[in-house]
Amino acid sequence: MKISLNILGKFLPDLSKPPGEIAEALTMGGLEVEEIIPVRAYPSGTTGVVVAQVNLVEKHPQADRLSVCEVNDGQNLHRVVCGAPNVKAGIKYPFARIGAKLPGGVEIKKAKIRGIESSGMLLSKAELGISDDHSGIMELSSDAEIGIDFNELEKDIDVILEVNVTPNRPDCLNHLGIARELSVLSGVNFVLPQIKLKEEGPDILESARVGILAPGACPRYCGRVISGVKIGESPAWLKEDLGRIGQRSINNIVDATNYVLFLLGQPLHAFDLSQIQGREIVIRETRAGEKLITIDHAERELPPGILVIADRERPVALAGVMGGAETEVRDDTSEIFLESAWFNPLAIRQSSKMMKLSSESSLRFARGVDPEGVPLALDYAAMLILQIAGGKMARGMVDSYPGKRPAEKLSLALSEISRVLGNPPVKIEEAERIFNSLGFQPEKSPDGSLIGVTVPSFRHDLKEPVDLIEEIARVSGYGRIPPTWPGLRADRRSLSGSEKKSVNLERKVRDLFSSQGFAQIITYSFISPEENQIFSTGPELRIANPLSDQMEVMRGSLLPGLISTVVHNLRRKFNDLRFFELGRTFRREAGKGTEIRETSRVAGVIARVEPPEGWRGWLSGEFDLYHFKGILENVFSGLNVENLSFREKTSQGFEPGLSGAIVLDSQFEAGRFGRIAESVRKKYEIHPVVFAFELDLDTLLARGIRPKKFSAFPRHPGVEWDIAFFVNDSVTYDEIRNVILQSDSNLIKDARLIDLYRGKEQLAAGKKSMAFRIYYLSPDHTLTDEEVRAVHRLVAENLRQKFSAMIRE
Amino acid sequence: MDWEQKLGELESQVTELLAQAGKAEDFLQIKQRFLGKQGEISNLLKGIREIPPESRPVFGQRVNQTKQLLEERIAEAARQAESGRAPGSGETLDLTLPGVWNPPGSIHPIAQALDEIREILEDLGFQIAEGPEIETDYYNFEALNIPKGHPARDMQDSFYIEDEIVLRTQTSPVQIRIMEKQKPPLRIYAPGHVYRRDMDVSHTPMFHQVEGLWVDRGITFSDLKGVLMLFAEQLFGEGTPVRFRPSFFPFTEPSAEMDIECHMCRGKGCRVCGNSGWLEILGSGMVHPGLFRRVGYDPAEFTGFAFGMGVERIAMLKFGINDIRLFFENDLRFLKQF
Numbered sequence A: 001m002k003i004s005l006n007i008l009g010k011f012l013p014d015l016s017k018p019p020g021e022i023a024e025a026l027t028m029g030g031l032e033v034e035e036i037i038p039v040r041a042y043p044s045g046t047t048g049v050v051v052a053q054v055n056l057v058e059k060h061p062q063a064d065r066l067s068v069c070e071v072n073d074g075q076n077l078h079r080v081v082c083g084a085p086n087v088k089a090g091i092k093y094p095f096a097r098i099g100a101k102l103p104g105g106v107e108i109k110k111a112k113i114r115g116i117e118s119s120g121m122l123l124s125k126a127e128l129g130i131s132d133d134h135s136g137i138m139e140l141s142s143d144a145e146i147g148i149d150f151n152e153l154e155k156d157i158d159v160i161l162e163v164n165v166t167p168n169r170p171d172c173l174n175h176l177g178i179a180r181e182l183s184v185l186s187g188v189n190f191v192l193p194q195i196k197l198k199e200e201g202p203d204i205l206e207s208a209r210v211g212i213l214a215p216g217a218c219p220r221y222c223g224r225v226i227s228g229v230k231i232g233e234s235p236a237w238l239k240e241d242l243g244r245i246g247q248r249s250i251n252n253i254v255d256a257t258n259y260v261l262f263l264l265g266q267p268l269h270a271f272d273l274s275q276i277q278g279r280e281i282v283i284r285e286t287r288a289g290e291k292l293i294t295i296d297h298a299e300r301e302l303p304p305g306i307l308v309i310a311d312r313e314r315p316v317a318l319a320g321v322m323g324g325a326e327t328e329v330r331d332d333t334s335e336i337f338l339e340s341a342w343f344n345p346l347a348i349r350q351s352s353k354m355m356k357l358s359s360e361s362s363l364r365f366a367r368g369v370d371p372e373g374v375p376l377a378l379d380y381a382a383m384l385i386l387q388i389a390g391g392k393m394a395r396g397m398v399d400s401y402p403g404k405r406p407a408e409k410l411s412l413a414l415s416e417i418s419r420v421l422g423n424p425p426v427k428i429e430e431a432e433r434i435f436n437s438l439g440f441q442p443e444k445s446p447d448g449s450l451i452g453v454t455v456p457s458f459r460h461d462l463k464e465p466v467d468l469i470e471e472i473a474r475v476s477g478y479g480r481i482p483p484t485w486p487g488l489r490a491d492r493r494s495l496s497g498s499e500k501k502s503v504n505l506e507r508k509v510r511d512l513f514s515s516q517g518f519a520q521i522i523t524y525s526f527i528s529p530e531e532n533q534i535f536s537t538g539p540e541l542r543i544a545n546p547l548s549d550q551m552e553v554m555r556g557s558l559l560p561g562l563i564s565t566v567v568h569n570l571r572r573k574f575n576d577l578r579f580f581e582l583g584r585t586f587r588r589e590a591g592k593g594t595e596i597r598e599t600s601r602v603a604g605v606i607a608r609v610e611p612p613e614g615w616r617g618w619l620s621g622e623f624d625l626y627h628f629k630g631i632l633e634n635v636f637s638g639l640n641v642e643n644l645s646f647r648e649k650t651s652q653g654f655e656p657g658l659s660g661a662i663v664l665d666s667q668f669e670a671g672r673f674g675r676i677a678e679s680v681r682k683k684y685e686i687h688p689v690v691f692a693f694e695l696d697l698d699t700l701l702a703r704g705i706r707p708k709k710f711s712a713f714p715r716h717p718g719v720e721w722d723i724a725f726f727v728n729d730s731v732t733y734d735e736i737r738n739v740i741l742q743s744d745s746n747l748i749k750d751a752r753l754i755d756l757y758r759g760k761e762q763l764a765a766g767k768k769s770m771a772f773r774i775y776y777l778s779p780d781h782t783l784t785d786e787e788v789r790a791v792h793r794l795v796a797e798n799l800r801q802k803f804s805a806m807i808r809e
Numbered sequence B: 001m002d003w004e005q006k007l008g009e010l011e012s013q014v015t016e017l018l019a020q021a022g023k024a025e026d027f028l029q030i031k032q033r034f035l036g037k038q039g040e041i042s043n044l045l046k047g048i049r050e051i052p053p054e055s056r057p058v059f060g061q062r063v064n065q066t067k068q069l070l071e072e073r074i075a076e077a078a079r080q081a082e083s084g085r086a087p088g089s090g091e092t093l094d095l096t097l098p099g100v101w102n103p104p105g106s107i108h109p110i111a112q113a114l115d116e117i118r119e120i121l122e123d124l125g126f127q128i129a130e131g132p133e134i135e136t137d138y139y140n141f142e143a144l145n146i147p148k149g150h151p152a153r154d155m156q157d158s159f160y161i162e163d164e165i166v167l168r169t170q171t172s173p174v175q176i177r178i179m180e181k182q183k184p185p186l187r188i189y190a191p192g193h194v195y196r197r198d199m200d201v202s203h204t205p206m207f208h209q210v211e212g213l214w215v216d217r218g219i220t221f222s223d224l225k226g227v228l229m230l231f232a233e234q235l236f237g238e239g240t241p242v243r244f245r246p247s248f249f250p251f252t253e254p255s256a257e258m259d260i261e262c263h264m265c266r267g268k269g270c271r272v273c274g275n276s277g278w279l280e281i282l283g284s285g286m287v288h289p290g291l292f293r294r295v296g297y298d299p300a301e302f303t304g305f306a307f308g309m310g311v312e313r314i315a316m317l318k319f320g321i322n323d324i325r326l327f328f329e330n331d332l333r334f335l336k337q338f
């Protein structure tokens, strides 16, 4: 909202504070001034232009219309050739020295004009970019100091404040409201402008009739009639004032109503009365099938039940939102009906929403204007119109006020103030003073413990005692309330143990992945349906009003965001890409209607352009699924998850045979991992192989994380014996290792795969060669060779029996 | 050959070979050839039966001495080669070469800013609380004093899944959810994603907020100021000037915006702070009695304050990031800087 300090002056004649202080007072009172914009008399944009005096003027010997002048710029005397008819000796003018720059980039150079060298230039307003006046050079006042920069002559002729008015204060969406606040906040005297009106025409009832058929939506309707107006341009001051507060000038009548809107906050509308059928104005709700061409020349179908202004036959305006084209003021209009009303905010909000139309008027009606200010604004506008468009005003005013209500009363216990604001307590005199300044007409109870107020008709935001407490805090200043520290009054019982755990898990996961070279990303929760389908099944969760079709569904998986990030960064020539994201995924619970489930997950991707960059790349050589699995195992070990296994399983978007499920306690699926399907890579045009995983953190937290437990270790040394064998290729590592470990769970502590070989010969026979290193340890004594040999033999025997392994000696 | 002579010969052979060795493999080979199980020394020892019994102890002693000597020499030479001072050929050490390393990952700047906020709030005794990102109209608006048609809804254009289901526009609904479940005293904070239907140079349709709430008997606006000043000092440095100015939030009364002095211009006014000298950091206020009534707290007994801040804004100030969209582009040139 743009506020002109000049216009504020109409209400605050004594306002003389500098704009910075005014802005500070408003901001600290809750009306944040976002910008202070000085309006300068002259547009700047010149350099090297100074005030200079012409000492002598002579005719140019070669040209009648030119003069040769001696110019004093405070430093030197210059000879300047000038073509202006108004150049006179002894007068000061703006003077461009050699090298000066004018608006538009013109640079002043030495020039020979008709044989005489001219060093500099005396300037017109047009050359300075001030106006389009070319008629002569610009005379400056005689007290302008010779030699000073022209820019310093400029004066701020007005200052515009850009004020951010919060939705609870519609009364401040105009100059009157801001002035009233400023008066309260800084103690400057506030006056209402004088209105003097001549009513020379016939009685208004002879010119127009008004009927309210929807008193709920239109509690008050006022009008005046002026005949014989002359439609034309507005006077310069009005155009300028409107321009400064960001409004375009249209014609004198429209400008007058607009001006009053921004001055007093009351939206007004002027109808061409000759176009109102039967001179009857009816405020009613629409009936089925009605239409209206609005002033933007769009024909609109009106849904039934919205508030309109109608004449005897048809709607002529969307009440409070927009006028109609057929009754708008035109160049040949001579008789106008001027409307000033109070419409119910809910009614205006509803029609504005249904018609998808909003305006400066509807914005204010929807938030609530001052019902008691309706006639005042009407008279002010009428006065202005008579002044700038002439005409005669009919006697009397229409003022139909079926919805008049008594003023709202509130009462506040003095003790409540310090209960909310803290110490020191506010004295009753202080509260009274503040309420008085706000126009609340305070009355204290006999014992001085309560204070009653009458809520002014323009304040729709004061509904309970606490609202009055805010007024006290705001007007006396938040800065005056001392800070205190409540210390340990609230106890620290834990109310959210599980949330704390999940935050800690997320943090641990994050640190583990970032230490494995993964960069954390955050992507939007909404993606395109196409992307979502790649990695998710089941019904999608659509946004009813998405920003674009790329953001239409809530993600069922974190993977699409990760894959898009890979694509983005591959284009930027990165070649070792590792990303992870922590966030929620969303889905509808199958069969539960509207129930929506949010799941905390972590997902990650690796895409490597081989060979890795660097003089000796990390993990040089083919990066395969086992490397990827190794990274995951590393993270799980860091998280202390031991009950997990990887099981072959193809899930949506992954390559069959090269992907699997991450399973807890051999039965709870917590996630998936593997190589991204070839088809997906093609779709995204990703060249390198991409590995990805996605893990459900809630499941992991519920079933996977076990507290660490120390187990005592024997002090006796253990021994490591190796065993090598051929076995069928289909037998898995896990199966073999389990058989080894179970051969003697007492003495065998570990078995590690140290070699895996699939040569041509072995493969031909469907075999592989494997070697395990078995760690033998007894809890209570040092093992002898004989003891170990016996168990080692048993291991070999078991492998032979279970898998027909051929032990290599 | 006499065994004494043989020992001397082995010694000189080793010396000769060591002079030519440079790489680690070379030393390993030499060691294996002379000291390994099948090495020259072992072979020599196997010939102990051909030695007259009376000479055997001397023989054993001498062979062991030589073995020890050779071991030491090889190890020393290898050490020298490794430290780059090895004479002769082989690879020279260039310690200025970059190490072979696993390129580090990074933690998103939003997550880092959140961590910092979280630590400060936890030190102040606030406990974490969470709520859904897809909310009902009731929790996101209605319960927060924003009924249908309330002008405050205009400020926050929201995403809808269906009529009564919205993507939460603020973390404030968590306040209601927790208050419904717990009686005061209550001191919680709630971080998370929020969504608004807005996308331009200074808005992203998803961003992060942290909400705080403290309810008890006797909590006052003075307390709000004290706690939030402490918070600002810890987040932005001791002695950071702050100011509180009146504002409007439907769910607090009185409401206050907290500004910190602009760190770029130290309050003089610059482009970053829009010439005001102040930077808006968080919104706050005393919990509106309407909220208490709705969750069954007695507003005559309890008071409380709430505050909320945008994490992106704080991360931008702390890291000097000038474009909010960078957070969600996930470009490695950006991410790797954190």
Ligand SMILES: [Zn+2]
Pocket: B262, B263, B264, B265, B266, B267, B268, B269, B270, B271, B272, B273, B274, B275, B277, B278
């Ligand atoms: Zn600044």
